[in-house]
Amino acid sequence: DIQMTQSPSSLSASVGDRVTITCRASQIISNYLTWYQQTPGKAPQLLIYAASTLRSGVPSRFSGSGSGTDFTLTISSLQPEDSATYFCQQSYSIPLTFGGGTKVEI
Amino acid sequence: QVQLQESGPGLVKPSETLSLTCTVSGGSISTYYWSWIRQPPGKGLEWIGYIYYSANSNYNPSLKSRVTISVDTSKNQFSLKLSSVTAADTAVYYCARASAGSRGGYNPFDHWGQGTLVTVSS
Numbered sequence: 234d235i236q237m238t239q240s241p242s243s244l245s246a247s248v249g250d251r252v253t254i255t256c257r258a259s260q261i262i263s264n265y266l267t268w269y270q271q272t273p274g275k276a277p278q279l280l281i282y283a284a285s286t287l288r289s290g291v292p293s294r295f296s297g298s299g300s301g302t303d304f305t306l307t308i309s310s311l312q313p314e315d316s317a318t319y320f321c322q323q324s325y326s327i328p329l330t331f332g333g334g335t336k337v338e339i
Numbered sequence: 340q341v342q343l344q345e346s347g348p349g350l351v352k353p354s355e356t357l358s359l360t361c362t363v364s365g366g367s368i369s370t371y372y373w374s375w376i377r378q379p380p381g382k383g384l385e386w387i388g389y390i391y392y393s394a395n396s397n398y399n400p401s402l403k404s405r406v407t408i409s410v411d412t413s414k415n416q417f418s419l420k421l422s423s424v425t426a427a428d429t430a431v432y433y434c435a436r437a438s439a440g441s442r443g444g445y446n447p448f449d450h451w452g453q454g455t456l457v458t459v460s461s
Contacts, residue, residue, distance in 0.1 A: 234400075234401075265445070267447040267448075269448075275453070276433055276435075276451035276452065276453055276454050277384070277433075277448070277451060278451070279438075279447050279448060279449050282438075282447040288449070320383065320384060322384070322447075322448075324442065324445040324446065324447065325445075327397055327399075327400075327445075328386055328399040328400060328401065329374075329386040329399075329445070330386065331383055331384040331385070331386070332383070333383045334383050334384075
């Protein structure tokens with residue numbers, strides 16, 4: 234199985250801050266990396282796929298980068314509604330696996 | 340707008356079989372891949388498996404011996420059965436749709452159900 238390791242596991246930031254979350258795969262996954270946002274009591278929502286493609290309707294303050302084994306999710310100017318847990322997921326091989334999550338508090 | 344809704348018992352006894360159904364509305368179950376994903380309380384996400392409307396399926400090897408996913412195109416539903424459950428199977432279970440694209444069941448999950456909590460306890 235491909236292990237996905239996210240860091241940090243949690244962070245606290247202020248409105249307007251630039252926030253970066255990293256995700257590392259245990260082997261090369263090309264750009265088969267997806268980011269999801271999950272708020273308490275809700276299902277995850279797709280933010281970014283193919284490592285850097287923003288889903289339609291997602292605010293442009295979200296961006297993704299990386300390829301191979303190292304990936305980042307950046308929120309350029311943190312907003313109150315961005316308080317959530319963020320998960321990365323690899324779709325390079327079965328079983329599909331997720332990172333442990335990064336909880337962002339504001 | 341496609342909507343997914345999980346249904347099934349919220350409490351299952353140890354050693355019994357967990358059974359859930361996902362009803363898809365606002366779109367056809369055909370031509371897409373459909374997955375089950377679970378999340379133990381306060382923990383991360385685990386992919387269980389996917390199925391295509393043609394009944395082609397793929398499972399997480401860690402659960403493969405206990406999992407069956409099936410599809411009923413006439414009802415626009417797909418289902419999960421997980422046998423011999425233990426307390427470790429207590430989780431919120433989500434059904435989700437993989438987005439369109441050449442990689443089928445490997446595509447990102449663009450639509451999710453709200454999730455249903457299943458507790459394994461006697």
